[in-house]
Amino acid sequence: MDTDARPRRRGPYAKSAERRRSIVDAAFEVFAARGYQGGSLQDVADRVGMSQTSLLHYFPSKADLLVAVLNRRDVVADTGPLEDETRDFPTILIDQARFNEGVPGLIELYTVLCGESVTEHYPARDYFEHRFARLRDEYSAELRKLEAAGRLREGVDIERAASSIVALWDGIQTQWLLDDSVDMAACLADYLGLIIRPSAP
């Protein structure tokens, strides 16, 4: 990015950034409401009042736009709770799992893109590689804090436990999308209860 750009060049850039932001806003709403398959680029284009061709000028493919929606979701959902100091780590995760039950369209989108990400050259591959690495780091750091506070159970391998939290959560979301009698938050809570002791009253 050219940080020396003169003010008169900022006009169109800022306008373009704002346009992108409103497209992602609209896409977030459309895919949250209708899921991966139900939502279309045409729906998004209609919502922001532009043609699909113009929209493709900002996001060259549906996959690129969907990755932007996932990034927006992370800003809305993931980042907030971990900075919240009033709840402990297991509670934050379980609350997040309960929140996710209210946004099946986004979970569907996430699940489809996550599956596709394992193929080479898929636009969302980079997003998921970074996401998994970041969450493993963040969760490991939280587990180390709990260990220091004497709350981690004996023999827990922190790195593998961090991977396992992410894995269990992703996997249980898939089962829940196919059968909503599966209790995502309870499965996650069970696992966290196996590795973490309750906080002292």
Place this chain on the structure above:
Amino acid sequence: MDTDARPRRRGPYAKSAERRRSIVDAAFEVFAARGYQGGSLQDVADRVGMSQTSLLHYFPSKADLLVAVLNRRDVVADTGPLEDETRDFPTILIDQARFNEGVPGLIELYTVLCGESVTEHYPARDYFEHRFARLRDEYSAELRKLEAAGRLREGVDIERAASSIVALWDGIQTQWLLDDSVDMAACLADYLGLIIRPSAP
């Protein structure tokens, strides 16, 4: 199916069934070696010596053929071990996870189709709905046997643990496909060790 079909009608049927079987054999080899994206219908058609058009007569879409490959994989991998009486339940699962490390192409195929299955009307949806329901039942039954033998740890909810084994396994495979430093079998073994006591020596 017409069980009263006269012998002379069985000829073409048997031939057709055999043809389907050899297509699935070929597809299994192609996708095991090259994965979801690397394998193509043309590769499969070439291998069985037919045109892609003829192949589509047997399997109307790539997705239909891939579901047949997943079913073949289940016959090869899943069903065998659980009938093996010499190993206990955790060992069977961990051995299977280690086996899966040797067939990344099939795991990639499984992961992509699993993600896509959560969308409506996707051909693999039915396969995954049934697979998850079946595995939850099978694993619950195995956990109940361990409970009866005094090997289940206190407070484990059997149905949720069965869902969680499947979920953790699916999720950790996805992370492993994107970063092979993730140890699938060790994560699974850790979890099983949290809910199941070792067998008496």
